[in-house]
Amino acid sequence: xxxxxxxxxxxxxxxxxxxxxxxxxxxxxxxxxxxxxxxxxxxxxxxxxxxxxxxxxxxxxxxxxxxxxxxxxxxxxxxxxxxxxxxxxxxxxxxxxxxxxxxxxxx
Numbered sequence: 532x533x534x535x536x537x538x539x540x541x542x543x544x545x546x547x548x549x550x551x552x553x554x555x556x557x558x559x560x561x562x563x564x565x566x567x568x569x570x571x572x573x574x575x576x577x578x579x580x581x582x583x584x585x586x587x588x589x590x591x592x593x594x595x596x597x598x599x600x601x602x603x604x605x606x607x608x609x610x611x612x613x614x615x616x617x618x619x620x621x622x623x624x625x626x627x628x629x630x631x632x633x634x635x636x637x638x
Contacts, residue, residue: 575622579615586612 586608592600 579612579619582608582615583612616622 543576586605589600589605589608593602
């Protein structure tokens with residue numbers, strides 16, 4: 532490295548250090564309730580639930596004769612809800628299997 536590169540790197544380090552010092556402490560540290568695996572699973576379950584509720588509402592609208600709810604939309608929504616539910620059930624099964632494998636490991 533020549534002197535120009537060293538000075539440039541040193542100035543970048545100083546600017547990053549100043550930015551880190553000026554950052555509020557609450558932004559750097561996230562609480563476990565804001566993010567994590569449990570929150571991720573909960574969000575996925577909520578999305579599957581929302582997909583199923585939307586499909587049910589479309590189905591009921593079609594049954595009541597609503598002209599905006601055609602059969603194709605209803606069938607696609609039902610298929611989407613079914614696929615998302617099966618995927619969630621498979622993820623649950625794999626999580627349970629992984630948990631059982633870990634619990635059966637000798638210490």
